[in-house]
Amino acid sequence: MDNKGAAVVLQDIFHAAVDSALPGPVVPLAMPEKPRGRCVVIGAGKASAAMAAAVDAAWPDVDLSGVVVTRYGHAVPAGRIRILEAAHPVSDSMSEVAAMMIAEAVRHLTPDDLVLALISGGGSALMALPISGLNLADKQKITQSLLLSGANIREMNLVRRHLSAIKGGKLALMAAPARVVSLIISDVPGDNPSDVASGPTVADTSTPEQALAVLLRYNIPVSPEIRNALLSKQEAYLSPAAQSDSRLIATPAMALKAAAEAARRHGIMPLILGDALEGESRELGIVMAGIARSVKLYGHPVKKPAVLLSGGETTVTVTGFAGKGGRNTEFLLSLACALEAQEGIWAIAGDTDGIDGTEDAAGAIIYPDTISRGSEVGLHAPDYLAKHDSYSFFHATGDLVTTGPTLTNVNDIRAILIS
Incomplete structure (x- = not known):
């Protein structure tokens, strides 16, 4: 297999994973019983607009209205449902406006009404309403610090739930007595509904003290105002009777299964290593290089031709200067350095929402000659890795994978192909 053939296989595997999570096909399959009264659609996340469009199309005969918020550039028409856009990964003023509009949409409902909440990754930033005693600038500062700290997504969303007047199940309480x-x-790794978009409609069993402990663990400054707001006991928890019905309609595990099926169609044996791999991106790159070499040289833990598949969300801890890049391109640059031009090994890694970090690419592909091609144009890969500037490296070598917004989000998909 040559570089061109490997790229075709890897991109097919990646796109199969993305396609398995597209809202259009999966939303109608999970729709609940139609309400006797109104249906109010709310939502937040990178997939929320596409999810709303699917709901509007599926229920033309229902008294339906609502409002959802998605990331800038991810909006699509959704008929009777209003689509708002806001910033990600750090909230902006539209995030706060959206949260207030969504909260207002679920007030004054009856037991005959249905609130259909469309929740996907990214909703934590897109729907931001600070608790009493804090303002949006306080939340923005905390979020920015968490993004650079190396905290994982569960830790970040734990803090966000307790700084929010709408997350951690509070939105479901506002909707009572509607279903x-x-x-x-x-x-999110583990698919805990309370972690997706910080669980606005899901009962939260964590405590403000746990949220404060996360901030202290990562040496994030906690002002007296933030400490007082966190510990003011203003949290309201859902009782078991008030808990919403939460349905997982697309997950990283489902996406990896679709990726594995695509690999088999190419006559390649897939090995799924897990859907919830975490840790530092560059460290995972080193580990994966070792496994790929073992497959190439010894046929363990799977005989070649094979593809190693994994999902989850790694972290990039930034210290000092930081260039352009995200989790996936940093993982790939580390993997390429560790493989040391090993023949017969290629890899793709990308975020299924189409945006790796804050750049305009989903991820990238590496080849056996990636490092040498970089050197030919004056790029020393270890230096770019040290500066967290992986996007710039792959932009220069022409190896970025650019999909644009996919309108879904089941986290990262990584595939290492060994021939």
Whole structure:
């Protein structure tokens, strides 16, 4: 297999994973019983607009209205449902406006009404309403610090739930006595509904003290105002009777299964290593290089031709200067350095939402000659890795994978092909 053939296989595997989570096909399959009264659609996340469009199309005969918020550039028309856009990964003023509009949409409902919550990754930033005693600038500062700290997504969303007047199940409480059904596209390791978009309609059993402990663990400054707001006991928890019906309609595990099926169609044996791999991106790159070499040289833990598949969300801890890049391109640059031009090994890694970090690429592909091609144009890969500047490296070598917004989000997909 040559570089061109490997790229075709890897991109087919990646796109199969993305396609398996597209809202259009999966949302109608999970729709609840139609309500006797109104249906109010709310939602937040990178997939929320596409999910709303699917709901509007599926229920033309229902008294339906609502509002959802998605990331800038991810909006699509959704008929009777209003689509808002806001910033990600750090909230902006539209995030706060959206949260207030969504909260207002679920007030004054009856037991005959249905609140259909469309939740997907990214919703934590896109729907931001600070608790009493804090303002949006406080939340923005905390979020920015968490993004650079190396905290994992569960830790970040634990803090966000307790700094929010709408997350951690509080939105479901606002909707009472209406029935609440949440359709969730998961982007978090473990698929805990309370972690997806910080669980606005899901009962929260964590405590403010645990949120404070996360901030202290990562040496994030905690002002007296933030400490007082966190510990003011203003949290309201859902009782078991008030808990919403939460339905996972697309997950990383489902996406990996689709990726494995695509690999088999190419006559390649897939090995799924897990859907919830975490840790530092560059460290995972080193580990994966070792496994890929073992397959290439010894046929363990799977005989070649094979593809190693994994999902989850790694972290990039930034210290000092930081260039351009995200989790996936940093993982790939580390993997390429560790493989040391090993023949017969290629890899792709990308975020299924189409945006790796804050750049305009989903991820990239590496080849056996990636490092040498970089050197030919004056790029020393270890230096770019040290500066967290992986996007710039792959942009220069022409190896970025650019999909644009996919309108779904089941986190990262990594595939290492060994021939």
